[in-house]
Amino acid sequence: MVENRPVLTILRHLVLGLGVVIVLFPVWVAFVASTHPQAALMSGAAPLLPGDRLVENYSRLLASGMSQAGGTPVGLMLLNSFIMALLIATGKIAVSLVSAFAIVYFRFPFRMVAFWIIFLTLMLPVEVRILPTFEVIADLGMLNSYAGLTIPLVASATATFLFRQFYLTIPDELAEAARMDGAGPMRFFRDILLPLSRTNIAAIFVIMFLFGWNQYLWPLIVTTDESYTTIVMGIYRMVNVSDEQPQWHLVMATAMLALLPPVVVILVMQRLFVKGLVETEK
Amino acid sequence: MAGIGIRDVVKRYGDTKVIHGVSIDVADGELIVIVGPSGCGKSTLLRMVAGLEDITGGEVSIDGRVVNRLEPKDRNIAMVFQNYALYPHMSVYDNMAYGLKIAGLSKEAIRARVDKAATMLQLQPYLDRKPRQLSGGQRQRVAMGRCIVREPAAFLFDEPLSNLDAKLRVQMRLEIRQLQRSLGTTSLYVTHDQVEAMTLADRLVVMNAGVAEQIDTPMNVYLHPATTFVAGFIGSPAMNFMPGRLGADGRAVTLDTGAPLRALPEPIAGHGEKAVTIGVRPEHLTLVGSEAAELTLRVGVVETLGADTLVHGALLDKGQAVVPVAGEGGEVLAARLPGNVAVREGDTLPLRVVEGALHVFDRETGRRLADV
Amino acid sequence: MHKKVTFRGVALPLALLLPQLAITAVFFLWPAGQALYQSVLRQDPFGLRTTFVGLANFERLFSDPLYLNAFQVTLVFSIAVTAIGLSLALLLAVMADRVIKGASGYKTLLVMPYAVAPAVAGVLWWFLFNPSIGLFAHALRAVGVDWNHLLNGDQAMILVVVAAVWKQISYNFLFFLAGLQAIPKSLIEAAAIDGAGPFKRFWTIVFPLLSPTAFFLLVVNVTYAFFDTFQIIHATTSGGPGQATTILVYKVYSDGFVGLDLGGSAAQSVVLMAIVIVLTIVQFRWIERRVQY
Numbered sequence: 001m002v003e004n005r006p007v008l009t010i011l012r013h014l015v016l017g018l019g020v021v022i023v024l025f026p027v028w029v030a031f032v033a034s035t036h037p038q039a040a041l042m043s044g045a046a047p048l049l050p051g052d053r054l055v056e057n058y059s060r061l062l063a064s065g066m067s068q069a070g071g072t073p074v075g076l077m078l079l080n081s082f083i084m085a086l087l088i089a090t091g092k093i094a095v096s097l098v099s100a101f102a103i104v105y106f107r108f109p110f111r112m113v114a115f116w117i118i119f120l121t122l123m124l125p126v127e128v129r130i131l132p133t134f135e136v137i138a139d140l141g142m143l144n145s146y147a148g149l150t151i152p153l154v155a156s157a158t159a160t161f162l163f164r165q166f167y168l169t170i171p172d173e174l175a176e177a178a179r180m181d182g183a184g185p186m187r188f189f190r191d192i193l194l195p196l197s198r199t200n201i202a203a204i205f206v207i208m209f210l211f212g213w214n215q216y217l218w219p220l221i222v223t224t225d226e227s228y229t230t231i232v233m234g235i236y237r238m239v240n241v242s243d244e245q246p247q248w249h250l251v252m253a254t255a256m257l258a259l260l261p262p263v264v265v266i267l268v269m270q271r272l273f274v275k276g277l278v279e280t281e282k
Numbered sequence: 283m284a285g286i287g288i289r290d291v292v293k294r295y296g297d298t299k300v301i302h303g304v305s306i307d308v309a310d311g312e313l314i315v316i317v318g319p320s321g322c323g324k325s326t327l328l329r330m331v332a333g334l335e336d337i338t339g340g341e342v343s344i345d346g347r348v349v350n351r352l353e354p355k356d357r358n359i360a361m362v363f364q365n366y367a368l369y370p371h372m373s374v375y376d377n378m379a380y381g382l383k384i385a386g387l388s389k390e391a392i393r394a395r396v397d398k399a400a401t402m403l404q405l406q407p408y409l410d411r412k413p414r415q416l417s418g419g420q421r422q423r424v425a426m427g428r429c430i431v432r433e434p435a436a437f438l439f440d441e442p443l444s445n446l447d448a449k450l451r452v453q454m455r456l457e458i459r460q461l462q463r464s465l466g467t468t469s470l471y472v473t474h475d476q477v478e479a480m481t482l483a484d485r486l487v488v489m490n491a492g493v494a495e496q497i498d499t500p501m502n503v504y505l506h507p508a509t510t511f512v513a514g515f516i517g518s519p520a521m522n523f524m525p526g527r528l529g530a531d532g533r534a535v536t537l538d539t540g541a542p543l544r545a546l547p548e549p550i551a552g553h554g555e556k557a558v559t560i561g562v563r564p565e566h567l568t569l570v571g572s573e574a575a576e577l578t579l580r581v582g583v584v585e586t587l588g589a590d591t592l593v594h595g596a597l598l599d600k601g602q603a604v605v606p607v608a609g610e611g612g613e614v615l616a617a618r619l620p621g622n623v624a625v626r627e628g629d630t631l632p633l634r635v636v637e638g639a640l641h642v643f644d645r646e647t648g649r650r651l652a653d654v
Numbered sequence: 655m656h657k658k659v660t661f662r663g664v665a666l667p668l669a670l671l672l673p674q675l676a677i678t679a680v681f682f683l684w685p686a687g688q689a690l691y692q693s694v695l696r697q698d699p700f701g702l703r704t705t706f707v708g709l710a711n712f713e714r715l716f717s718d719p720l721y722l723n724a725f726q727v728t729l730v731f732s733i734a735v736t737a738i739g740l741s742l743a744l745l746l747a748v749m750a751d752r753v754i755k756g757a758s759g760y761k762t763l764l765v766m767p768y769a770v771a772p773a774v775a776g777v778l779w780w781f782l783f784n785p786s787i788g789l790f791a792h793a794l795r796a797v798g799v800d801w802n803h804l805l806n807g808d809q810a811m812i813l814v815v816v817a818a819v820w821k822q823i824s825y826n827f828l829f830f831l832a833g834l835q836a837i838p839k840s841l842i843e844a845a846a847i848d849g850a851g852p853f854k855r856f857w858t859i860v861f862p863l864l865s866p867t868a869f870f871l872l873v874v875n876v877t878y879a880f881f882d883t884f885q886i887i888h889a890t891t892s893g894g895p896g897q898a899t900t901i902l903v904y905k906v907y908s909d910g911f912v913g914l915d916l917g918g919s920a921a922q923s924v925v926l927m928a929i930v931i932v933l934t935i936v937q938f939r940w941i942e943r944r945v946q947y
Contacts, residue, residue: 171365171367173363173364173365173366173367174367176332176334176354176361176363176367177361177363177367177368177369177428178380179333179334179353179354180332180354180355180359180360180361180381181355181380181381181428182355182384182385183380183384187384191369191380192369192371196370196371
């Protein structure tokens with residue numbers, strides 16, 4: 001700021017502090033609930049301070065899961081989520097890197113058509129066309145498989161767009177120099193473009209990992225086999241139990257486990273993540 | 283005979299013609315500089331020689347071989363780019379070695395060539411550095427090195443010094459000249475900087491609007507500019523142009539103000555009396571006593587450069603009225619006087635044109651008048 | 655959009671595009687086409703016969719009070735999520751802009767909700783507002799509000815709005831902050847020298863310069879509220895009580911997947927796709943314009 005007004009500075013801290021409290025409070029309460037026995041969450045207001053069942057609740061969940069949710073161990077759900085997120089992120093990056101390369105560095109018939117197909121159709125969220133998409137998956141026999149979970153989500157307008165933007169910032173002379181040096185298109189892609197894209201690849205990886213991890217409706221409809229349950233959809237099965245109160249301490253422990261890996265990723269890779277996010281859309 | 287032949291080359295983008303049939307012959311070992319304002323087509327021409335742009339018409343040959351349809355890598359040339367185009371993620375060594383690696387040379391051969399070039403360019407201590415860790419001049423040398431290691435038939439330079447500061451530009455200019463001389467490699471060099479062009483070139487090509495207006499040695503271009511465009515482009519400050527008439531005898535020259543100028547030493551025969559544009563370089567005007575004056579200048583702006591004093595002002599006729607002139611700063615007359623002359627705004631200076639320094643151009647076509 | 659330098663060839667670029675185009679064709683274009691196709695058909699109750707009915711499905715849709723209700727619910731929901739989400743994020747971003755101690759710490763914490771799946775965010779708030787043990791439900795009851803979102807539709811709506819805003823606040827915050835930091839400091843200083851105080855500066859200099867960012871976020875947030883919030887609703891209220899939180903995208907799902915009304919659901923899909931395409935074009939225009947400068 002141009003001038004220094006102590007009152008303004010205090011106001012800033014106050015507002016930001018309040019914002020942080022609002023952001024953190026639900027997570028804190030969930031964490032606290034996950035450290036209590038079930039009895040503490042049967043009646044009265046939920047506790048505000050941690051209890052003593054942290055290890056017990058979590059180890060039980062990871063090993064055997066909840067009986068209400070079919071007893072799928074949460075450890076397996078985490079593994080499934082991890083596999084799914086990893087496959088989706090890697091696949092999206094691979095597919096987008098080469099598509100963007102083709103769109104930016106070549107002139108061919110229907111280039112703009114391809115461009116618009118990618119950008120328009122990929123914007124159609126799965127929720128909108130859920131039924132026909134489900135039918136396609138079923139016809140292709142991809143229900144209850146990692147292929148069905150990941151391949152349809154591997155096409156990506158966002159990542160393609162990011163790489164396209166990035167390629168456009170690379171000076172033309174670099175490609176010309178490579179041509180003078182005798183490099184063909186694929187050699188240029190491998191030797192020059194890929195190494196230069198490293199930061200962008202990392203940034204988009206963070207975003208797409210989160211995207212994959214947080215998938216919900218898609219795994220919910222293409223898998224019926226318990227062994228493919230991912231953690232985010234697992235929560236749904238735990239909350240929506242018929243006739244009884246959910247076992248809140250275990251639900252909250254699962255929620256903690258579901259949000260921990262992406263939160264760690266976002267905190268550790270924050271700089272990359274912010275760069276990737278803001279630059280994609282800029 | 284590793285020369286470059288450019289024959290009637292034409293470039294068209296859709297309906298727009300940007301190069302209107304240019305022919306240049308670059309002799310073996312010669313350095314030719316193509317100079318012109320931005321948008322004149324000089325870079326496009328160079329890029330057609332490089333193989334980075336398709337050739338719409340005409341023919342480009344390198345080393346006696348027509349290369350119109352060849353990929354850049356097959357043309358046996360190397361190019362220095364304006365922003366150097368160094369691969370940012372590769373070390374200096376790898377930048378220079380990349381083309382050789384693709385060409386399939388052995389590791390030892392690559393090392394030998396890179397070492398030799400690095401020694402020549404004093405880059406030995408920097409071989410492991412990345413481009414961003416180098417100064418502008420060093421990057422420029424790496425770009426040169428990348429060309430040298432390929433041992434090509436010709437070097438192409440696309441405004442290679444325009445990203446450097448003024449001092450470094452002078453230094454690198456000399457280095458490029460020395461290097462080109464000692465290697466004896468045929469070179470085509472594009473720039474918009476006339477000083478660079480004058481100092482580097484064996485021969486100059488002055489381009490304007492897709493046409494080569496003049497191809498000659500720097501001194502000939504300066505002394506005998508072929509067109510008003512060339513005359514105005516080469517030389518700083520730019521030549522002054524005034525409307526005038528050539529007498530029937532081909533020697534008498536009169537300004538349209540009525541003031542007679544000194545007769546030409548050699549007559550221009552065969553034109554008869556003719557409306558012309560008279561050009562005088564600022565450095566060819568000298569201060570004389572008022573009785574000997576051919577031109578009278580009313581001083582506007584004075585630029586003191588130390589060795590010289592540049593005077594810009596209005597040209598006056600006998601009745602002290604202002605006469606329009608086409609010069610450097612619009613409708614003013616410029617004169618380059620010795621540094622010890624004391625002039626002030628508002629002074630009236632009597633001036634005379636140095637013997638033999640008048641340029642006479644056809645007013646219609648802008649071409650230099652010569653014997654018919 | 656265009657590079658001066660290009661490589662030659664047609665087969666290679668097409669091969670490079672093939673994976674993306676194939677996936678797009680099989681999992682996006684084909685289903686979208688199916689939706690379009692089914693939206694003009696009707697199946698008999700046993701699924702034995704389908705007949706072409708033209709635009710009848712659409713007519714039925716727009717005369718269905720439940721569907722119109724979903725439209726209205728979506729509108730209220732989106733406006734609330736967008737307005738609240740944007741204003742809160744702008745406030746926080748303005749406060750976090752420029753140097754104050756600990757700005758990066760605040761930023762780190764505020765970014766966190768982005769990582770949380772909407773469904774999980776929904777469950778966290780669902781728990782906080784749980785009528786029997788939720789802390790907020792208890793607090794509200796203490797001040798005389800009888801909170802039970804299982805029965806009260808307005809309260810259910812408030813709940814999903816809160817969860818949706820919470821989840822989206824990081825995104826909005828980051829973009830506003832980036833927008834604010836892109837404003838040259840010299841402009842603010844010039845305004846200060848001209849005698850404008852901090853609030854006047856904000857409204858006359860900062861806010862107008864921020865408007866492109868704000869417009870972009872507006873579109874993104876509307877898209878978010880329309881489609882990405884499905885998770886929150888599905889994991890918590892399931893559209894209820896009654897139809898109080900049934901937004902359009904939830905209705906497509908429940909009519910098609912649960913109610914198995916193929917034609918009706920397909921018609922709804924088509925309506926939603928049209929909305930998405932309009933939003934996408936608006937957004938894309940904006941991006942392209944930005945790119946050029």
